[in-house]
Amino acid sequence: MNKNDPYAALRYKEFNVFLLLRFVMVFGWSMQFIVIEWEVYSLTKSALSLGIVGLMEVIPAISMALFAGHIVDQNEKKGLLLKCILGFLLISFGLFLLTWPPFKSNYSSEEILYSIYFLVFLGGLVRAFLGPTIFSLLSLIVPKKVYSNAATWSSSVWQISSVLGPAFAGFSINLIGVHWSMCSVLGCSVFALIALSQISTKPILNPKIGEPIIQSLKEGIKFVYNNKTILGALSLDMVAVLFGGAVALLPIYAQDILKVGPEGFGFLRASPALGAFIIMFISAYVPLNKNAGMKLLFSIFAFGICIIIFGISTIFWLSVIALFLSGVVDGISVVIRQTILQLKTPDHMRGRVAAVNSIFVGSSNELGAFESGVAAKLMGTVSSVVFGGTMTLIIVLFTGFASPTFRKLDLQKDIDEHEK
Numbered sequence: 001m002n003k004n005d006p007y008a009a010l011r012y013k014e015f016n017v018f019l020l021l022r023f024v025m026v027f028g029w030s031m032q033f034i035v036i037e038w039e040v041y042s043l044t045k046s047a048l049s050l051g052i053v054g055l056m057e058v059i060p061a062i063s064m065a066l067f068a069g070h071i072v073d074q075n076e077k078k079g080l081l082l083k084c085i086l087g088f089l090l091i092s093f094g095l096f097l098l099t100w101p102p103f104k105s106n107y108s109s110e111e112i113l114y115s116i117y118f119l120v121f122l123g124g125l126v127r128a129f130l131g132p133t134i135f136s137l138l139s140l141i142v143p144k145k146v147y148s149n150a151a152t153w154s155s156s157v158w159q160i161s162s163v164l165g166p167a168f169a170g171f172s173i174n175l176i177g178v179h180w181s182m183c184s185v186l187g188c189s190v191f192a193l194i195a196l197s198q199i200s201t202k203p204i205l206n207p208k209i210g211e212p213i214i215q216s217l218k219e220g221i222k223f224v225y226n227n228k229t230i231l232g233a234l235s236l237d238m239v240a241v242l243f244g245g246a247v248a249l250l251p252i253y254a255q256d257i258l259k260v261g262p263e264g265f266g267f268l269r270a271s272p273a274l275g276a277f278i279i280m281f282i283s284a285y286v287p288l289n290k291n292a293g294m295k296l297l298f299s300i301f302a303f304g305i306c307i308i309i310f311g312i313s314t315i316f317w318l319s320v321i322a323l324f325l326s327g328v329v330d331g332i333s334v335v336i337r338q339t340i341l342q343l344k345t346p347d348h349m350r351g352r353v354a355a356v357n358s359i360f361v362g363s364s365n366e367l368g369a370f371e372s373g374v375a376a377k378l379m380g381t382v383s384s385v386v387f388g389g390t391m392t393l394i395i396v397l398f399t400g401f402a403s404p405t406f407r408k409l410d411l412q413k414d415i416d417e418h419e420k
């Protein structure tokens with residue numbers, strides 16, 4: 001096998017199935033979140049209500065994350081993933097009913113709203129287990145010598161699906177409405193179940209089966225805290241997502257500021273997707289492992305600038321370009337972070353490390369949505385977006401100056417060791 005083969009991981013059949021499964025799940029989940037946001041804002045016309053949607057998912061996702069990591073490390077991964085997909089399917093079916101006009105007509109807007117919040121909360125519980133399970137399963141599908149390449153493809157697919165899903169949701173709402181858009185999400189769940197059947201059952205690599213949960217959780221937290229590379233990468237990305245969560249306010253921009261309606265909303269959502277799509281192919285051919293620390297710092301700094309430009313723009317196409325570039329640099333950040341996690345996490349710790357990652361980064365999307373909603377309520381939509389982008393710049397600059405070790409981070413040595 002060519003050492004610099006950009007398709008090294010893709011030469012393993014199960015990994016291709018894994019990528020398809022991950023794409024469908026993240027696509028459906030992110031699409032569902034945007035459809036919910038649109039429905040909630042249509043019902044309430046409140047930025048704070050949009051923020052609460054994020055909060056309802058982030059509370060269970062964070063509070064259950066460490067416990068979920070322990071469960072994942074103690075159990076077979078395919079069976080756990082099956083349960084996660086079934087849980088997602090049931091939640092999507094509930095939202096499908098709540099957006100069905102004949103069903104909605106029997107209940108008040110307030111009752112529908114609270115029911116949506118409840119189902120989003122249940123979704124947060126499912127997601128607490130989904131992230132660590134998928135992360136752990138990846139390392140069981142490909143050999144260590146292609147971890148870096150697999151991490152690049154996996155994180156790229158995640159990035160693309162996480163922005164393509166919302167983009168498709170925007171167009172779908174315009175073309176077929178909220179209710180039938182939720183039907184598409186249901187279809188994603190069914191497809192994921194079919195894809196999972198093509199992946200074989202994997203062994204449990206944890207030598208400490210039956211370890212007391214408190215001891216297990218302490219070990220996971222201690223590992224992340226002592227590994228400054230992992231801790232630094234997670235902290236930086238969390239800051240960017242938390243304070244740069246302007247996309248949570250896109251329904252407001254589309255409806256009230258740029259006045260472009262659901263069709264324009266779809267273009268706004270599609271812009272980061274295109275940027276991420278380009279990065280997927282570039283990063284496979286041009287690895288980001290050399291000088292990874294500086295590249296990560298630069299990408300998050302550039303992300304903050306893009307968010308500020310988007311926040312102050314009143315020109316639709318300038319907003320689209322800013323979001324496109326935010327997708328490009330965010331894609332770089334995601335690829336580097338996922339490579340760090342795959343290379344520097346031992347097999348028996350993957351569930352717990354991924355759980356900590358979900359607290360730092362995965363759930364910060366929803367927490368960022370809540371922060372953006374609250375900030376928009378307090379200081380106005382535009383000011384809140386600019387504030388978030390500015391805070392991202394300040395923290396990245398502080399991290400860069402305060403941590404010369406992180407600036408000098410280079411992953412190539414780790415990759416060379418795995419390939420021996």
